[in-house]
Amino acid sequence: MSTVGTTHESESTSSRAGNRWIILAGGVLVQLTIGAVYAWSTMGRALNDEQSAFDLTKVQTAIPFEVAIGMLFLGTFLGGRIQDRKGPRVVALSGVVLYSIGIILAGFARDTSDLWLLILGYGVLGGFGLGLAYIVPIAMLQKWFPDKRGLITGVAVGGFGFGAVITSPMMNRLISGMEGYQAEPTKAFLWLGGAYLVFGLLGASVFKNPPADYVAPGAATADGQDDPKKKEEPAKKAARDFTQQEALSTPQWYLLTLILTVSVTAGISLISVAADAATNIAGFSVAAAATLVGIMGLFNGAGRIAWAATSDKIGRRPAFVGILGLQGLALLALPHVGNVVLFYILAAIIYTCYGGAFGTLPATAGDFFGLKHSGGIYGLMLIGWSIGGIVGPLLISWLIGSEGRYTLGFTVMGIIALVGVIIPIIARPPKAQR
Incomplete structure (x- = not known):
């Protein structure tokens, strides 16, 4: 009787709450956008x-x-705070609208004199809206899937990595196939921005937090108590639950943020010039280079899931050693390959490791500082994404220059990643003392 009553209550709660898989699909759709x-x-x-x-x-x-x-961090910082008060839907909808409007605005740039419009639309508005929308599914979906927290976090950030898989070849087809678009390629943003708005709003419209009494299907035993096998045991990892302020007072928070900064700086250096590098280093055609960018998005997304799963088996710190070490070695080798296959392999390694840092860091934040405030603590660590996102593209573009100094550029970025291997080696969880 107890079992029937508990099961009925759980099913009633889940039914009233809504279908969590539809909400997951909406989250992935927003992340893809x-x-x-x-x-x-x-x-x-x-x-x-x-x-x-x-x-x-x-x-x-x-x-x-x-x-x-660079604007992304401001969006994630404010989005996380607003979400706590207003709920996930309004934040995600606002983020999608701002992001899409920014892309559409960038579509009106016609020549060099309109660079400011690209920066304002794609950079400022697009980046801020991106940050607002990005942080919402990661926090919301963990509440809907407490029984699959690690997997769902990987899927959420993985969806973001897969976005370029669809967009890059679509963008290239618009530019090469539409009259006048080769002279004014930014016109493609008008179509893409409209598509982002439609699909992003569709995904965000189903967002909501579960009710206070929500119980995930299969997450309770017959007596209504949590299944001991499914309980989190943070004491085995973090010494205690740190608040945001306490975490910020430890050197470990800055070391973890530095790991993300270094990984982003190194990986995004290739991402920002991937199509051009493929053409000039390995002789890709324009269409093949666009296809490469799209396919590499698969490795970016898969790396977020694969490295997070690997870190569960070998530990977070060894995983980051692997992420930074492999990334560095691949960057050093990249400018010396002269064929398509080897370029694909090395680029896949770099993209996988780049995504892996994002997949592994949320769990690492929980290991170091406890699970209670891990979302907020991790959200603050995303400043490393913004710093790396500014430094990486700027540095690689300056190093390569108009002369095409790819060997110099990727050698410097590879060394940065290899030096970064030291950080996870010395970073250890903080002790429990208050």
């Missing part, structure tokens, strides 16, 4: 093409993308 930001290198290559009306240096071409990543 905003993850299209990683297709920038396809637009960057088109802007630098001889037929383009834009006469931009590689550094100038990187500015809209780096501003977008």
Whole structure:
């Protein structure tokens, strides 16, 4: 009788709460939409093409993308705070609208004199909206899936990594196939921004937090108590639950943030110039380079899930050693390959490791500082994403220059990643003393 009553109550709660898998689908759709930001290198290559009306240096071409990543942290910081008060739907809808409007606005840039419009639309508005929308599914879905927290976190951030898979070839097809688009490639943003708005609003419209009495299906035993096998045991990892203020007072918070900063700086250096690098280093055609960018999005997304799962088996710190070490070695080798297959392999390693840092860091924050405030603590760590997103594209563009110094550029970035291997080696969880 007790079992029937508990089961009925659980089913009633779940039914009243809604279908969590629909909410997961909405979260992935939003992440796919905003993850299209990683297709920038396809637009960057088109802007630098001889037929383009834009006469931009590689550094100038990187500015809209780096501003977008720089604005992302402001969006995640404010979005997390507003979400706690207003709920996830309003924050996600606002983020999608701002992001899409920014992309559409960038679509009205026609030549070099309109660089400011690219920066304002794609960079400032797009980046801020991206940050608002990005943080919501990660926090919300963990509440809907307490029984699958690690997997769902990986899926949530993985969706973001897959965004360029769809967008890059679509962008290239618009630019190469529509009359006048090769001279003014930014026109593609008008179509893409409209698509982002439709699909992003569709996904965000189903967002909501579960009710206070929500119980995940299968997460309770017959007597209504939590299944001991499913209980979190933070004491075995974190010494205690740290508040945001306490975490910020420890050197460990800054070391973890530095790991993300280094990984982003190294990985995004290739992401920001991937299409151009593929063409000039390994002889890819324009269409093949756009396809590469799209396919690499798969490895970006898969790396977020695969490295997070690997870290469960080998530990977080060894995983970060692997992420930074492999990333560094692949970057050193990249400018010396002369064929398509090897370029694909090395690029896949770099993208996988880049995504892996995002997949592994949320769990690491929980290991170091406890689970109670891990979402907020991790959200603050995303400043490393913004810093790396500014430094990486700017530095690689400056190093490569108009002379195409790819060996210099990727060698420097590879060394940065390899030096970063030291950080997870010395970073250890803080002790329990208050």
